[in-house]
Amino acid sequence: MTDVIEITELHKNYGELQVLQGLSLRVAAGEVYGLLGPNGVGKSTLIHLMLGFLRPSRGRLRIFGDTNLERVLPRVGYIPERQRYHTRYTPREYLRFLGSFSGLAGAELHERVERELATVGLHDAAERNLGTFSKGMLQRLGVAQALLTDPDLLLIDEPTSGLDPAGQREVIELLAAVRDRGHTVFLCTHYLHEVELLCDRVGVLAGGRITTEAQVADLRDVAGSVRVQVGALSLEQRRHVEALGVGVRADAQSVRINPNTPALQAAVLRALLDAGVTILALEPLESPLERLYLQAISGKLAVAEPTVLPPAAWAAPFKGAPAAATSSADAHPGEGDTLLNELLGRTDDQEAGRRRQDAE
Amino acid sequence: MMRLLRFTGFTLLEYLRSGRVAIEIIAVMATYFVFLRRPMDAEYFFSVAGIFTPVLTLYTMAAFIGLGDRPQGYVLLSRGVGRATFLLGIFLAACTIVAGAYGLLCLITAVLNRPSDLDLLGWLLGTLPLLLNIGLLAALMLMLSPLVFPTSWRLVVLGLIAMAFSSNFIGGTLLQALPETLRSLLRALQALLGGPLVPAFYGFQLAITRDYSTPTAYANLLAQASLLVSLLGLALYAFSRRDLIFSSQ
Numbered sequence: 001m002t003d004v005i006e007i008t009e010l011h012k013n014y015g016e017l018q019v020l021q022g023l024s025l026r027v028a029a030g031e032v033y034g035l036l037g038p039n040g041v042g043k044s045t046l047i048h049l050m051l052g053f054l055r056p057s058r059g060r061l062r063i064f065g066d067t068n069l070e071r072v073l074p075r076v077g078y079i080p081e082r083q084r085y086h087t088r089y090t091p092r093e094y095l096r097f098l099g100s101f102s103g104l105a106g107a108e109l110h111e112r113v114e115r116e117l118a119t120v121g122l123h124d125a126a127e128r129n130l131g132t133f134s135k136g137m138l139q140r141l142g143v144a145q146a147l148l149t150d151p152d153l154l155l156i157d158e159p160t161s162g163l164d165p166a167g168q169r170e171v172i173e174l175l176a177a178v179r180d181r182g183h184t185v186f187l188c189t190h191y192l193h194e195v196e197l198l199c200d201r202v203g204v205l206a207g208g209r210i211t212t213e214a215q216v217a218d219l220r221d222v223a224g225s226v227r228v229q230v231g232a233l234s235l236e237q238r239r240h241v242e243a244l245g246v247g248v249r250a251d252a253q254s255v256r257i258n259p260n261t262p263a264l265q266a267a268v269l270r271a272l273l274d275a276g277v278t279i280l281a282l283e284p285l286e287s288p289l290e291r292l293y294l295q296a297i298s299g300k301l302a303v304a305e306p307t308v309l310p311p312a313a314w315a316a317p318f319k320g321a322p323a324a325a326t327s328s329a330d331a332h333p334g335e336g337d338t339l340l341n342e343l344l345g346r347t348d349d350q351e352a353g354r355r356r357q358d359a360e
Numbered sequence: 361m362m363r364l365l366r367f368t369g370f371t372l373l374e375y376l377r378s379g380r381v382a383i384e385i386i387a388v389m390a391t392y393f394v395f396l397r398r399p400m401d402a403e404y405f406f407s408v409a410g411i412f413t414p415v416l417t418l419y420t421m422a423a424f425i426g427l428g429d430r431p432q433g434y435v436l437l438s439r440g441v442g443r444a445t446f447l448l449g450i451f452l453a454a455c456t457i458v459a460g461a462y463g464l465l466c467l468i469t470a471v472l473n474r475p476s477d478l479d480l481l482g483w484l485l486g487t488l489p490l491l492l493n494i495g496l497l498a499a500l501m502l503m504l505s506p507l508v509f510p511t512s513w514r515l516v517v518l519g520l521i522a523m524a525f526s527s528n529f530i531g532g533t534l535l536q537a538l539p540e541t542l543r544s545l546l547r548a549l550q551a552l553l554g555g556p557l558v559p560a561f562y563g564f565q566l567a568i569t570r571d572y573s574t575p576t577a578y579a580n581l582l583a584q585a586s587l588l589v590s591l592l593g594l595a596l597y598a599f600s601r602r603d604l605i606f607s608s609q
Contacts, residue, residue, distance in 0.1 A: 051438055053604040070442065078438035084431045086370075088377040097370050101363060102440040145435060 002029050002065075004153050004184045005050065010059035011208075012045055019045050021208030022059070027201075029152075032185040034199030034216070036192065036293055041205050043188035044081060047157045050186070051078055063153065074102065077146030077183075081158040083138035087131035091122050091141050094130060095148060102149045116144040120174060136167030143174055147181075154178070156187045160194065172197055192289050196220075202289065204296035212296040216289070222265060223284030224291055225258035231278035241271055258285065367441050367449035371427065372456060380423055384461040387416055392468050402478035405469060406486045406567045409462065410493075417458050417494050421501040424454040429507050429607045437604070447599050451502050451592065458494050462487075485570040489563035492584035496560055499591035506607065508599045524553035559583035 005027040012020040019042040027033045037043050048054045049061060052069035063072045086094060095113045104112060117123045120140040130138065139159060146154055159175060160168040168191075175198055179185055187198060195202050196216060203210040230253060233241070238250040245264045249256045255272070257264055272279055375381060395408045428450040437446060466483065469475075478486075504514050527550050538546065562580045571577060 048434075048604070051434075053434065053437065055601075055603055073438065074440060076438065078435065080431070080434055082431065085435065086374055086432050088374045097366070098435070098439045100366050101436065103363075142435075145439065148439075 003027065003062075004029050004031075004064060005033075005186060006060070006062040006065070008060040010046075010049065010061055011057045012042070012049060012054065013057045018208060020049075020059075023205070023209045025203065025210055027184060027186055029184050030182055032179050032187065032198055032200045034195035034202045035186065035188045035205055035210075036190060036195060036202060036296075037188075037205035038190060038297060042208060043190075043205060044157055046205070047078070047155050047186070047188055050155055051076070074149060075152045077149065077151035077154045079139075079142045079146045079154065079156045079159055081161050081188075083135045083142065083162065085130055085138055085141060085145075087129065087133075089130055090127050091117060091130060091133075091144070092126040094141070095145060098145050099148050104149065112148055112150075116147050119147065119177075120144040134167065135163050136170050139163060139167065139171050140174060143171070143178060147178065152184060154183045154185045156185065158189055159187070160189070160191060192287070192293060196287070196289055202292075204293055206297045212292060214292060219288045219292065221288050222262045223260055223287050225256065225285040226260050226265060227283045227285055228255040228257070228268065228272065229280040229283065230254060230272060231280060233277060237272075237275050237277060240275070241268055244268055244271060256285070363441065364445050364448055364452070367436070367445050368452045368456070371424070371449050371453040375424065375427065375453065375457065381457065383423075384416060384420060384457060385464070387412075387419075388461050388465045388468070391465060392472075396465075396469050397473060400473070400475050402475045402482055402486065402570070403568050405475050405478065406490070406570075409465065409486075410490060410564045410567050412465065413458060413462050413490055413494050414497050416461055417454075417497045418501070420457050420461075421454045421498045424450050424457075425502065425505040425507060429505070431606045433606050434604075443600050443604075444596050447502065447508070447596055448592070451498055455495055455498050458498070459491060462490070462494070482570055485572060486567045489566045489581060489584065492581065492588060493560055493563045493567075495588045496563075496584060496591065499588055499595065503591055503595040503598070508595045508602075510602070513598075520553050523549050524557055526550055527554070556587055559587055 003026045005025060007023060007025040010020050010023040010025075011018070023042075023046065035043055035046070045054060049056055050063060050069070052073065061067065061069070063069060064075060066072050089097070092113060095116065096109060099109045099113055114123075117126050120143050122137065122140055122144065125133070125137065130141065133141070142159075146156075156175070160171050163171060172194060175187075179198055185198075187194065189195060196219070199216050201213060202216055202219070203213040205211075233250055233252055233255070238252075241250045241255055242248050244267050245257070247257055247259050247264065248268060249258075255268055257268055269279065269282075391408065391412050396405065428446070433446065437443065441449070466487075502508060504517055506514070509517065526546070536543075559580055562576075563584050566572075566577055566580060
């Protein structure tokens with residue numbers, strides 16, 4: 001397959017601050033690539049470099065084999081991180097303007113605008129002022145404007161940042177539908193589930209470069225540890241379940257399996273079902289992707305070149321991970337501006353490290 | 361060209377819908393009622409208009425620069441509005457508003473209190489250098505905005521402008537107190553840096569006198585236009601080269 005994005009040894013500095021330090025990356029045509037990393041690590045900077053808003057300090061960046069990014073921009077759709085659009089317009093007006101800037105006109109412009117309004121479910125709100133839109137609706141508008149020219153490459157920056165859970169779900173479902181159109185997609189996020197749901201391949205950005213890459217399909221392995229939530233467990237049932245393996249611990253409402261294996265998980269579930277226990281939920285406590293991410297950002301997988309690891313490498317129990325880098329982001333959805341954080345050199349893992357030191 | 365006109369229209373429409381244009385309309389009304397209701401001749405009218413338009417340009421251009429320096433611009437730039445179109449669109453939209461406000465002031469004056477010695481030709485002859493001055497000031501403001509120049513360069517340019525005007529506050533005894541070498545250097549710098557200001561000041565004078573009997577008047581119009589193109593060209597060049605980091609609001 002042809003590479004749509006080719007980045008070689010890319011450096012980007014803001015004065016003394018080195019954000020990207022020799023980042024190399026390739027994304028093939030039709031691929032959906034997810035870039036994971038804490039806030040402030042350089043994800044938005046990378047997207048802005050790809051769009052030509054920023055100039056590389058060093059290194060090579062090619063989109064569709066061309067280093068002249070302005071020339072390839074008509075083939076690129078961009079969904080920005082924050083829902084920042086010109087709110088004095090209706091969505092229909094706004095899309096018509098954007099379409100005309102992109103060179104669309106007449107019946108084609110009309111048809112594309114109506115089609116994308118329908119795609120993102122904003123047809124009924126097409127005459128409402130954007131100032132009255134929720135963040136979720138604005139992000140759907142963002143998807144519509146990016147699709148307007150039917151781009152070959154979609155650059156998506158933190159698509160669910162700042163959205164409430166319902167808005168996040170809406171946008172993810174929409175992007176899942178969009179990925180089926182066959183665009184090449186480059187998605188930056190710090191939400192692991194977005195990568196699991198949407199991407200073919202994932203890379204982790206840490207220390208200014210991609211430290212780890214993996215096929216998401218390879219990560220769809222059994223979770224390293226799980227919790228089975230049940231209706232109620234008697235003392236005898238608990239003992240019976242715990243006897244199935246040393247990693248099984250049960251209380252009145254749940255059973256934890258850590259470390260988990262497919263066989264052990266099946267045995268526990270079978271035992272619970274045989275005992276007539278109501279199973280309410282099976283929750284992964286640490287997915288392979290989460291393990292990969294945490295290891296990558298803590299530097300345990302930091303190597304000179306991006307490494308694709310076999311699933312077995314992630315199965316080892318992980319110790320010493322930062323205090324849930326993802327959950328710190330989840331706790332403050334949309335807080336701060338990513339590019340600003342990158343300019344100021346603030347990252348979630350730095351913050352987590354500070355908190356760890358404080359706690360110690 | 362069509363893209364530039366569309367983007368200018370887009371920016372103008374946003375400004376109009378924001379309601380900020382009320383400030384310009386109020387400024388026009390206030391100027392008319394305070395300064396232009398008395399019996400007056402054309403010279404007085406253009407003196408007032410020659411002060412009103414630069415002051416309004418300062419406000420309006422600042423408002424448009426604020427509109428341009430927002431993260432919303434990233435989407436526009438990703439959708440085919442090139443950097444040059446983006447900057448020129450902001451400039452043209454601001455100039456359109458100021459020129460429109462000037463037009464409104466002229467219209468009100470013509471209807472309610474027309475200077476007896478001012479005909480259409482005289483109005484056109486006085487208006488041309490005024491409009492060029494509006495463009496000059498708007499282009500200078502654009503060039504000095506955070507959109508175009510980083511802070512260090514803005515300070516350098518502002519320093520040069522201050523130097524050009526320094527004869528107003530470094531003169532007389534203060535100038536005499538300086539060592540001869542420094543005095544000569546200062547005079548040379550003032551002359552050199554003050555040069556680009558001449559067309560603007562002479563343009564103001566030309567609007568008032570409307571005296572086109574000498575070639576100097578035409579040369580000045582050309583100088584105003586050339587300076588305007590140079591400032592815009594410099595702004596476009598700097599904007600095309602720099603990292604685009606809009607203010608986060």
